[in-house]
Amino acid sequence: MLGRKSTVAFFLTLPLILLIALLVLYPAFYSVYLATLNKAMTKFVGFSNFTFLFKRETFWMVVRQSCIFAITAVFFKALIGFIVAHFVHNIPGKKQRKWRGMLLVPWVIPPAMSTLAWLWLFDPSYSAFNYTLSFFGVGPIPWLGDTFWARFSVILVNVWYGAPFFLIMYLAALKSVPDQLYEAASIDGANWWQKIWHITLPMMRNIIAITTLFSLIVTFANFDIVRILTSGGPLDTTHLFATWAFQVGIQSSDIPLGACVSLFMVPILAVAAIFILRDVNKRGNEA
Amino acid sequence: MSTLAIDKAGPSRKVKLRSMSRDRTWALRWSYFFLVLFAIFFLVPPIYMVITSLKSSAEISAATNPWWVFHPTLSNYVELLTSNQFLRFFWNSSMISIVVVIVTMLISIPAAFALARMKFWGSATLATGVFLTYLIPDSLLFIPLFKMLAVVQDVTGITLLNRWYVLVFIYPTLTVPFCTWIMIGYFASIPKELDEAALIDGASWLQTLTRIFIPVALPGLIAATIFAFTVSWAQFLYPLVFTTSIDQLVLPVGITTTLIKGDVFNWGQIMTGALLGAAPPLVIYAFLMDYYIAGLTAGATKG
Numbered sequence: 001m002l003g004r005k006s007t008v009a010f011f012l013t014l015p016l017i018l019l020i021a022l023l024v025l026y027p028a029f030y031s032v033y034l035a036t037l038n039k040a041m042t043k044f045v046g047f048s049n050f051t052f053l054f055k056r057e058t059f060w061m062v063v064r065q066s067c068i069f070a071i072t073a074v075f076f077k078a079l080i081g082f083i084v085a086h087f088v089h090n091i092p093g094k095k096q097r098k099w100r101g102m103l104l105v106p107w108v109i110p111p112a113m114s115t116l117a118w119l120w121l122f123d124p125s126y127s128a129f130n131y132t133l134s135f136f137g138v139g140p141i142p143w144l145g146d147t148f149w150a151r152f153s154v155i156l157v158n159v160w161y162g163a164p165f166f167l168i169m170y171l172a173a174l175k176s177v178p179d180q181l182y183e184a185a186s187i188d189g190a191n192w193w194q195k196i197w198h199i200t201l202p203m204m205r206n207i208i209a210i211t212t213l214f215s216l217i218v219t220f221a222n223f224d225i226v227r228i229l230t231s232g233g234p235l236d237t238t239h240l241f242a243t244w245a246f247q248v249g250i251q252s253s254d255i256p257l258g259a260c261v262s263l264f265m266v267p268i269l270a271v272a273a274i275f276i277l278r279d280v281n282k283r284g285n286e287a
Numbered sequence: 288m289s290t291l292a293i294d295k296a297g298p299s300r301k302v303k304l305r306s307m308s309r310d311r312t313w314a315l316r317w318s319y320f321f322l323v324l325f326a327i328f329f330l331v332p333p334i335y336m337v338i339t340s341l342k343s344s345a346e347i348s349a350a351t352n353p354w355w356v357f358h359p360t361l362s363n364y365v366e367l368l369t370s371n372q373f374l375r376f377f378w379n380s381s382m383i384s385i386v387v388v389i390v391t392m393l394i395s396i397p398a399a400f401a402l403a404r405m406k407f408w409g410s411a412t413l414a415t416g417v418f419l420t421y422l423i424p425d426s427l428l429f430i431p432l433f434k435m436l437a438v439v440q441d442v443t444g445i446t447l448l449n450r451w452y453v454l455v456f457i458y459p460t461l462t463v464p465f466c467t468w469i470m471i472g473y474f475a476s477i478p479k480e481l482d483e484a485a486l487i488d489g490a491s492w493l494q495t496l497t498r499i500f501i502p503v504a505l506p507g508l509i510a511a512t513i514f515a516f517t518v519s520w521a522q523f524l525y526p527l528v529f530t531t532s533i534d535q536l537v538l539p540v541g542i543t544t545t546l547i548k549g550d551v552f553n554w555g556q557i558m559t560g561a562l563l564g565a566a567p568p569l570v571i572y573a574f575l576m577d578y579y580i581a582g583l584t585a586g587a588t589k590g
Contacts, residue, residue: 008492009405013413016398016467023460024420027431034431084325090318099322101576106329108572108579110521112539113561117332120339120554128335128353164329165583172584214422221424224523228543242426242524249430250528259430266427273422277415 035260049260058236058244063264065151066240070220073158077219078212080159081166088167089174100171107164115228118157119144122229147237150230154238157225162218166211173207174200210279213272220268241265333565339558340364347554363559373560375534376541379451380564383537384519386455391462391515396508399470400496404482414471421464429528432457436529451535457525462515469514469585473507474500510582513575517568538564 038045053059088099106114121128122143130140143153181199190198201208223242226232232239232247239247241261249258339347341359351357367373401407402414436447447453481503482495490498501508526537533545542560546553572579 005405006407009401009407009410012397012401012405015394016417016463017413019394019459019463020416020420023432023457024423024428027428027435028423030435031428031431034434080325084322087318087322087325090314091322092315097576099326100580101573102326103322103329104572104576104580105333105569107583108517108568109333109565110517110523110539110568112521112523112543113565114332116543116557116561117336120558121332121335123552123554126347126350126353126554131353160329160332168580168583217422217424221426223426227523227527242424245426245430246524246528250433255430255434259434262427262430265424269422269424269427273419276422277419 031259031263034256035263037256039254039256041256045256049257052257053260053264058239059261061236062239062241062244062261065238066220066265068151069155069158069222069226069238069240070216073155073162073219074212074215076155076159077162077166077215078208080163081170081211082208084163084167085170085174088171100168103167104164106161107168111161111224112228114161115157115225118153118160119229122153144230145234147234150234150238154226154229157229158219158222161225162215165215169207169211170204173204177203206279210276213276213279217269217272217276220272221265333562336558336562336565339554340562342555344553344555363555364563367556367559367563372533372545373541373563376536376538377563379536379541380520380538381567383451383454383458384516384567387458387462387519388512388515390455390459391466392508392512394459394463395466395470395511396501397496399467399474400500402467403471403474414468417464417467417471420460421468425461425522425524428460429524432525433528448529449531449535451526451530451537453529454522454526454537457529458519458522461522462518465518466511466515469511469582470504470507472585473504477503506578506581507585509575509578510585513571513579514582516571520568 034041035049036044036046037049084103088096088103091099120126124142124145127140127143129143133139133141142149144150177200181203182195185195185199220240221242222240223246226238226240226243227246230238232243236244241264245258245262248261249255335354338354338356340363341356341361343358343360343362346356346358398417402410402417433448436453439445440447477500482499485495485499521539522537523539523543526540527544530536530540533541536544538560542557542564546557546560
């Protein structure tokens with residue numbers, strides 16, 4: 001009976017195992033192999049792709065920009081999500097549902113589609129932002145033409161797209177904090193800041209950690225937004241690992257070098273994944 | 288003495304209550320104020336899409352007030368919805384998303400059932416592995432997958448590159464891990480007594496799955512379906528890399544590559560296309576918001 005049960009279980013999970021093995025694990029290792037070949041993929045060159053990258057200035061710029069992009073964007077997504085979640089939490093009952101529904105819209109629209117809207121808002125000659133700002137005597141701002149502003153713009157769009165996700169996660173976490181804790185704190189004379197610092201943050205710590213780490217992975221590996229907004233420009237200054245790997249590996253058909261570039265994402269992703277896993281397991285044990 | 292004390296306590300208590308409720312009213316007013324500001328930030332791009340989609344090219348290039356439509360026209364919609372090319376993109380996207388949802392469910396549900404209920408050798412490791420797979424981004428795998436498809440194509444002679452249906456095999460790597468993960472959570476929350484009773488009554492494993500687990504975990508199933516659909520619909524990198532001919536493109540890639548022609552940007556049509564491309568996920572979200580949000584939060588709170 002026991003033997004039969006595990007046979008059934010094996011067949012039930014077999015498609016899943018095959019899918020992961022063939023289309024996730026195998027390509028992941030294949031990528032390492034590809035990274036050790038020369039451009040024509042005819043001979044093994046060891047680490048020379050890696051050492052080649054280390055010597056290129058663009059590579060270090062991509063490393064720096066990826067880190068700046070991911071850290072800044074995740075920070076502002078988390079901050080805006082946290083603040084807005086509190087405001088939504090204050091709204092009573094039915095109205096709260098409407099606000100929540102409205103504020104999640106950026107997350108629902110496919111990022112490739114909404115980034116087109118941003119591209120149009122940032123248009124050099126017809127920018128609706130510059131039109132509006134001109135009434136305040138500001139601008140015109142070269143949203144995508146200047147290095148600083150282009151970096152600012154890709155982060156802005158990423159924050160716009162990702163903040164609603166944080167909002168929803170934090171709102172769910174806020175609802176799970178018992179009201180009695182706040183009431184008790186009010187009676188003891190705590191102000192709003194003390195309530196946030198001593199009640200809200202400790203109670204939400206786990207959700208904040210998981211959401212932030214998860215978002216860090218997704219943001220670090222982002223492709224759509226930068227690809228559509230700037231394609232890495234001006235002068236490769238907004239490239240992330242993903243967009244640069246695409247340009248090098250697919251557009252310039254240097255597959256080994258492209259594979260090599262994308263492999264540099266692994267260490268950071270792995271660290272974030274380990275922490276997420278630890279937190280998820282902790283939650284599992286608590287439940 | 289005692290009456291005096293009560294007299295004293297009475298009014299002061301009232302004052303405190305009133306001030307607290309006044310605090311609440313002000314907190315609510317400020318909340319609304321800031322929510323309106325954030326709502327503007329969040330909704331400007333989609334609203335601007337709608338505004339631009341209603342303008343003719345002439346009005347756009349006249350550079351009048353960009354936030355207002357002076358001569359609303361549906362010509363962009365008519366043009367796109369009668370263009371074979373655009374309908375082709377829509378058809379490709381729909382076919383892929385629907386098939387991917389079905390494939391995802393066929394893989395995820397049995398696997399989640401086995402992982403939630405049948406403890407077998409390596410089941411805990413596999414569950415963790417599924418979660419880790421979910422964390423592997425598409426931008427890490429598109430180059431090796433591209434090369435793999437090219438190699439398989441060379442060896443077998445079956446055309447894999449530049450065929451939309453290949454995406455049906457690739458997308459499940461993005462949807463299956465998460466769907467399996469949240470289904471494990473939903474299945475595990477079903478009381479064991481329920482399926483034990485069914486087994487005692489002589490039901491097979493398959494019957495317990497179809498008669499008990501699937502109906503009871505239906506909300507989770509709907510959430511997983513929505514997730515799989517929206518992920519497949521929005522996927523941009525894989526189709527951009529694996530397909531190139533116009534008749535093989537999906538909507539996001541089609542709009543970004545064919546409507547943007549060199550320096551000539553037909554923004555009215557691009558915005559209309561983007562809006563139509565965003566419509567299916569938005570419609571699903573409008574009608575099934577609670578399931579959508581349940582699926583979103585399930586990843587971190589279930590399992």
